[in-house]
Amino acid sequence: MNHDKGEGAGTEGNTTHGHKPFKRSRSHFPDRVTADGRDGWPVEAGRYRLVVSRACPWASRALVSRRLLGLEGALSLAVADPVQDDRSWRFTLDEGGRDPVLGIRFLSEAYDARERDYPGGVSVPAIVDVPSGRLVTNDYQQLTLDLATEWSALHREGAPDLYPEPLREEIDEVMEGIYRDVNNGVYRAGFASGQEEYEAAYTDVFRRLDLVSERLAGRRYLVGDTITEADIRLFTTLVRFDAVYHGHFKCNRSKLSEDPVLWAYARDLYQTPGFGDTVDFDHIKQHYHRVHTGINPTGIVPLGPDLSGWLTPHHREQLGGRPFGDGTPPGPVPGDEEIPARGRP
Structure with missing residues (x-):
């Protein structure tokens, strides 16, 4: 950025x-x-x-x-x-x-x-x-x-293999579509300077999200049965979706929280050590709403959305999967890297 x-x-x-x-x-x-x-x-x-x-x-x-x-x-x-x-x-x-x-x-x-x-x-x-x-x-x-x-x-002892060699071709393919239509697609929509350009990007975003939702309906993670680089790349867009992309970038067909599969998937990752403990919702909202003066000239930062849903049960463990493969969860967050209370649910 x-x-x-x-x-x-x-x-x-x-x-x-x-x-x-x-x-x-x-x-x-x-x-x-x-x-x-x-x-x-x-x-x-x-x-x-x-x-x-x-x-x-x-x-x-x-x-x-x-x-x-x-x-x-x-x-x-x-x-x-x-x-x-x-x-x-x-x-x-x-x-x-x-x-x-x-x-x-x-x-x-x-x-x-x-x-x-x-x-x-x-x-x-x-x-x-x-x-x-x-x-x-x-x-x-x-x-x-x-x-x-x-x-x-x-790497720490027990570190997961986030880019396993046998799955790299599939991971790369999945990440390419997500990058083009979701990671970058929300920006194409948000910074579009014409109606047609915006509508094309908006269409790409939700077409890909629907495809990803179908893919994740019966499997816990995007590729294989463990967390990989593909999940990390999708998560960092999904965790910002309702807070900034839905309203600020006009990606407003539906909220993340209105897609049962993607919402549960995102909560599953958010509650996994290493994901949610790096997310600062306050920093996210301050940046997008105060820096993008062409989109939000008043600089007013919305009070919402309610973040408490991020901590609710997701039940994705019923799909199986092993988050860290043969490894283990990361240890506690270093004290000086903890997210302040205002940035957490």
Whole structure:
């Protein structure tokens, strides 16, 4: 999610006025942190810092993966203010308005350290090299896949396999449709500058959600019988659906809570350690409603919806499935990463 009025990761175009169709661009810094360090960035405990906004669905993928894999001790976390200014994502949640590890006030400073005046937005999630202060990557599509595969030497004992090799082709296929029509589709609808463009995106969103609902009616998870990367990517959009996409982005055929299958599926994941304990509904609402001034010029943040339903029984365990496969749930959330009460149901 870049800082230009809060578009999603790797976006371009004007969110407030422009007449061009919404377009999500490729990540400008596609370097990878790998086990063999082939891009010059070897996996190393304590060397890198993950910069996120809890408002951003793309960054939230990394938050969930990091928790499930137990990488909290190996990959430190910087959480940006959900409301940016023109200078990019800012660290105003930290004492003195500076990230305590990187010593910077704005994420753009890490981008500038890597490449000054590059033509693009400052997006999260981002991995920053702590010793040099330079941005390593903002490739939100690859980042979590690498956490699951390249970082395996640093995974906790009992970490799940989020991208199992025998299922990768099916996972990739499922994720592609979800990305195009749901993850990105809600943005295409929300930032559409014409009626036809909006209606096409709206149609794609609900066509895909109906297909996913059918798929999940008789199975607990999207691919196989355990949680995979595909579930993480769908969850981060679903958890924002009623709070922001239904009204703010005009994806209002129906609410998530009105689809019995998807609502139960989303609650099942929300109540699974590693998912709901990374979600801050307050940050989500503050960001979308205060930053997207072209969509919500008053900046008024809605009081609703009622979040208590997220904690109600889902009964999805009746479908079987093993959330963590042969592994175990992640441990408690580190104290300094707990979601404040105002961001939880």
